[in-house]
Every structure is written in structure tokens, then in C-alpha cells.
Amino acid sequence: MSSVNEGLSKKLLARVLSVYFILTLLVTAGQIFSEYVNAKSHIEGELQTLKNTFSTSLTRAIWELNTPQAKSIAVGLMELPIIEGVQIRDENSKYIADLGRTSQLTEEPITKGVVRDHSGGTFGYSFPLIFEFSGRTSLVGDVTLYSSIDIIFSRIEVGIFFLIGNAILKTGFLVFLFMSAFRTMLTNPLNELTQQITDFHLDDPESSKLDLGIEDDNELKLLETSYNKLIDEMVEFQSKLSDTQNELKQANHRLDEQNISLEEEVAKKTATLSKIMLDLEQQKDELLINQRELRQENENRQFIEDELRNRNRELANSMETIQLAKDQLIESERMASLGGLVAGIAHDVNTPLGVSITATSFLQERLAKLEVAYKDKSLTGSTMSSFIEDAQQTTTLLTSNLNRASDLISSFKQVAVDQTSEAVREINVSQYLNEVVQSLAPNFKKTQHTIDINCPDNISIQCAPGVLAQIFTNMIMNSLIHGFENITNGHIKIAISQQQKSLFIDYSDNGKGLDADNLNKHFEAFFTTKRGKGGSGLGTHIMFNLVTQTLEGKIEVFSEPDQGLQYKIELPV
Numbered sequence: 001m002s003s004v005n006e007g008l009s010k011k012l013l014a015r016v017l018s019v020y021f022i023l024t025l026l027v028t029a030g031q032i033f034s035e036y037v038n039a040k041s042h043i044e045g046e047l048q049t050l051k052n053t054f055s056t057s058l059t060r061a062i063w064e065l066n067t068p069q070a071k072s073i074a075v076g077l078m079e080l081p082i083i084e085g086v087q088i089r090d091e092n093s094k095y096i097a098d099l100g101r102t103s104q105l106t107e108e109p110i111t112k113g114v115v116r117d118h119s120g121g122t123f124g125y126s127f128p129l130i131f132e133f134s135g136r137t138s139l140v141g142d143v144t145l146y147s148s149i150d151i152i153f154s155r156i157e158v159g160i161f162f163l164i165g166n167a168i169l170k171t172g173f174l175v176f177l178f179m180s181a182f183r184t185m186l187t188n189p190l191n192e193l194t195q196q197i198t199d200f201h202l203d204d205p206e207s208s209k210l211d212l213g214i215e216d217d218n219e220l221k222l223l224e225t226s227y228n229k230l231i232d233e234m235v236e237f238q239s240k241l242s243d244t245q246n247e248l249k250q251a252n253h254r255l256d257e258q259n260i261s262l263e264e265e266v267a268k269k270t271a272t273l274s275k276i277m278l279d280l281e282q283q284k285d286e287l288l289i290n291q292r293e294l295r296q297e298n299e300n301r302q303f304i305e306d307e308l309r310n311r312n313r314e315l316a317n318s319m320e321t322i323q324l325a326k327d328q329l330i331e332s333e334r335m336a337s338l339g340g341l342v343a344g345i346a347h348d349v350n351t352p353l354g355v356s357i358t359a360t361s362f363l364q365e366r367l368a369k370l371e372v373a374y375k376d377k378s379l380t381g382s383t384m385s386s387f388i389e390d391a392q393q394t395t396t397l398l399t400s401n402l403n404r405a406s407d408l409i410s411s412f413k414q415v416a417v418d419q420t421s422e423a424v425r426e427i428n429v430s431q432y433l434n435e436v437v438q439s440l441a442p443n444f445k446k447t448q449h450t451i452d453i454n455c456p457d458n459i460s461i462q463c464a465p466g467v468l469a470q471i472f473t474n475m476i477m478n479s480l481i482h483g484f485e486n487i488t489n490g491h492i493k494i495a496i497s498q499q500q501k502s503l504f505i506d507y508s509d510n511g512k513g514l515d516a517d518n519l520n521k522h523f524e525a526f527f528t529t530k531r532g533k534g535g536s537g538l539g540t541h542i543m544f545n546l547v548t549q550t551l552e553g554k555i556e557v558f559s560e561p562d563q564g565l566q567y568k569i570e571l572p573v
Helices: 002-062 067-077 148-196 221-374 381-419 430-441 465-483 518-520 537-550
Strands: 085-090 094-099 116-117 122-134 136-148 425-428 450-454 460-463 491-499 502-509 554-559 567-573
Touching: 002 085, 002 122, 002 136, 002 148, 067 465, 067 502, 085 122, 094 491, 116 537, 122 465, 136 148, 136 537, 148 502, 221 381, 425 430, 425 465, 430 450, 430 465, 430 491, 450 518, 465 537, 465 567
Parallel strands: 450 491
Antiparallel strands: 085 094, 085 136, 116 122, 122 136, 425 460, 491 502, 502 567, 554 567
């Protein structure tokens, strides 16, 4: 355990010191780099300062073509400690002097001062040589002064050694301080804790409590307190365990006595059980007899179930027949509605046709008289004027009545074709609704009932118009036949609107309405309030199926006695 504690302390110490070493290394490297940058900046500044020292004399020497003096100046510059190389060129970029560690320059002359890094660890400051004469300036050449990294390091060498030594000294002191602190505060207390735990005596746990001699309230002190508390609880548990063992011994003694009593009771129960077994054997025989009777009864029930299954099959066939009859009745209802429409239109068309025939006969009679007068050469201007006036009135009357008959037949034709076909096409709802109402006009001819239609002219939808016509026909005829019974001035309101992708139809009349019982059965098949008076009870049922199934919409009906009836229909478009 001691080696484990030392290993833990060493690992913790190693991690702390590793972090410190890395931080110290980074800080020292940053300081050295900063010293390097500052030293290089100072040297570059000194190179630029040298320009003011010798540029005037060097410029004059080159202007005067005094090459030896220019080379002498270059040699003198090489004596300076910060100079590693000197290059002097004339205005044609030809070298006058090229001394020391230098680099190849571009062919173009230098026109402004610039500091550049070169290969081989050197850097240089280049500037032009400009000679002023009589207020004019001329470029006579350029100079490049070279220095190197070695010079920079020679300047900061002492500072680098000082930084490294300072980092080593601080690191060594911190290592010693950390090792002493870890040994005093962690390694030694852990070794003491391990030794005292190893000396634990199970027979005398009270003497095995920890005493680390720690006065600070730290984690080891908390561990010591918790461990000693655990020892106290163990002592208390051992005391309770001893008491429990004594109680268990007493309970075992009582259990032995109870076992003896139980054996005697079992012997008595065994005798009673034997008698019960004999009774069960007798009951078993009776159950076998009952089982045979039940089997016979099951066979009878199976026969009855087969009969019921056959009856159900016959009933299903009957339901199919009823459904077929229902479909035929629905089709008959549609054809009957179409027949009523034909009868009404035929009666309504007869009137303008009769007027047209009468007008035609009158016109033929006047033409005959005009022909006789013409042949007898007794034709006068007044006779001709009278004939023309009568002919104009007759043709006007004939045209209006024939147009009315044509409109009636056109509306009837469109509605009749739509009611016998489920073809989908685009319709203008307002225009088509007016055609449907016009086709039903003969049914309202001898009444004072009115129909008010409120529908915008710009609503057009794609649907089977025959379905829509049959829905409106059923609603209008239902109001006429049932709602307006014994009512003189009936009024129907039809309001249509389109919101987003739905068409809303609000239909209402001021008829006699329905009570709650009849309203609940309103859409049921074969339900009618005129049973025996020509009502089939299929009109509203067909209308409900057309809305909910064919058009996949929703329909609701609202009514109260003497308050009229209202349909609200929503159709997807």
C-alpha cells in the first residue's frame, strides 16, 4: 500500500510539474523571441542611421567617378561591428564594391529605402544615392548594408543565458517546494492511513479507529472521521446481531414445538382426506355421466349452428338483393326527377311556341292579302306601310318567343345531360346555378315563391356538374313540396362563397321546418313525411351521398318548427 501511495503522489507531482515546465518553456521561448525581435529592430535602425553618416561623401565620390574613394568607404563600413557585407552600385546597377556576406540583387536600381531578409541568415538595408546639383537631383547609385542573425545573437546572448538560468533556478526551487509539500501533506498521511487500516482487528474494532494527527479540515481529516464513524456503526451492528441470534435460537425452539403439533394435525387431516377421496371418486363417476350428456348437447348445438350459418348466408343474399333494389330505386328517383323536369320544360316551351305559330299564321294571312293587292294593282302606300308595321311587330314577337323557347331548351339540355352523366368539366358556379333554377322555373310558375341567389360571378370549379345540379334540384324541390306546403309566399336564399380550397353553400328557406325527431332522420333512406302521397324518402338520402361520397364534402342541416330549414355544405375544389 505504501508503494501505491508513493505512486499516486509521484503521478500527481509529475502532472503538476509537467504543466509548469511547459508553461515555463513557452514563457522563456516567448521572452527570447521578443529579445531577438527587439535586437533585430535596433540593428535595422542603426543601419538606417549609418545612411546619414556616409551617404553624402559616397554620393559625391560616385558622382565624381572616384571609384577608389567609394571602395575605401566600403572597406571602412566593413570595420563596423554590425556590418557583415556592403554592396555599392552605380546608376546602371553595376557593382562598384561587393564585400563580405552579400546576396544577388535585382537588375533594377533601388529608388527608396527598404529592409529585406536574404538567404544565409542575413538581412540588409538598401537605399538610393541621390546627388543634388543646382536645385536638381540625380540618382547616382544605391547602397545595401548587410547584417546577420549571428550579430543579433551576440547582442542578446547574455540576456538569453540570464533568462534560461532564471527559469532553471525557479523550476528547481518549485520542484523542491512541491516535493516537500506533497511528502508532508499527502504521502506521509496516506502511508499512516494505510498502516492503520492494515492493523485493523475484527475482534476489537474499537481499538482500530484512525488517528492521523491531522489538525486541518481537509479530505484526509474527513476520511478519518467517516472511517471512525463506520467503526462505531459496526460495533453497534455487532451488538444488534448478537441480540438477533439469541432471538433466532428462541424462535427455533418454538418452531420445533410447533412442528410436533403440526405432525399430529397432519395425521388427523390425512384420515379426513382419505374419506374425501372416496367421495371424489363417486363424484367423478357422476361427472363422466354428465360429460356424456354435455357431448350430446354439443352435437345438438353444432347442428343448430350449421343451420344458423345457412340462414345467415341466405340473409346475406337477401341484403344484396335489397341493396340492388335500393340502387334501382335511387336511379328511378333520378329519372323521375328528370321526367318532372322534362314535363315542366315541355309545358313551358309550349307557350312561346304557340305564340310563335299564331304570329306565323297572322303573317302568312297578311302576306296573302298583300299578294292579292299587288296582282290586282290595287296596292297603295298606306296598305304597304300598314303591312310593314304589322310585319315588324309580328317578327319581333316571333323572335322573342323563339329565343325564349331556345333558352329554355338550352338550359334543359345542359341540366338534363349533366344529370345523366358524371363527366367532370369546369363550370362557372353562378351561371350554372341560374341554369338549374331556370330549368326548375315551370314548377314555380303558378306560385308566388321566390329564389334569391347570392354568388360572385368569378367562382369557377372543376366538378361533375350533374352531381351539383341534382343537389340543388333536390334542395329546391324539397322546399317546394314539403317546406312550402300551405305557404303562399315562400322564399329561398342561396349564398355561395369560396375560401381557400373549399366551396361553401348556405341554403335556407322560410318553410314550415322540421321537429327534432324528423330532423334526426332527415338523411335516412326511405324516410319521408309524405308516405302514400308520392314521396319516396330518397331525395335527401341521395343528396347526402352525393355531397359526402361523390364530392367528398360535408353537409349539415338545421331546422325548427315554423322556422324554416337550412343546409350548410362545404365542398373541396
